[in-house]
Amino acid sequence: VSTTEFGAFVKIPTKSSFVEGLLHNEDASWDRGKRCKDFLKVGEKIEVKLIKIDNKAGKISLSLKELQDSPIADFASKHKVGDKVTGSIKDVKDFGAFVELVGGVEALIRKEDATDELSVGASIEAAIADIDKSKARIRLSQKKLRVQKEREALDKFNAASDDKITIGDIIKEQLN
Known part of the structure; x- marks a missing residue:
């Protein structure tokens, strides 16, 4: 029926006439920046x-995205926590940055999980720290990736050498 800054009003047929429901922008698309008025036309x-x-309030809430497969669910079927991913920073907030991954999927890297400066347009490499399919969220961590790489290097060294070394040995050496 109409589009607004916050969504679209949709006419729903009933047995005798029709009612209107509201399709909020956040329920219209899995793309969090997409607004109804950008892709829906009146009529x-x-x-x-x-x-x-x-x-009580006489309101009906609608969803378009719940009829579509979540890109997060698709991503989660191909990736797991700990996997290394690369992406491009799309938006920076006080608490961290939103990173676009393969297939347009967005992930969050919190400031405390970052080792590099977070700036829009920068390429980033990180490990998947969490995938929450129910909330359609992915969290990344560069710190986790760094620890994984150190562990892999240590395992590789230990596999190729008779002299076994542990992370504790490395820390002890650095403290001396």
């Missing part, structure tokens, strides 16, 4: 899922 027929009826 266009769309299929939506009814996600909430608030009889």
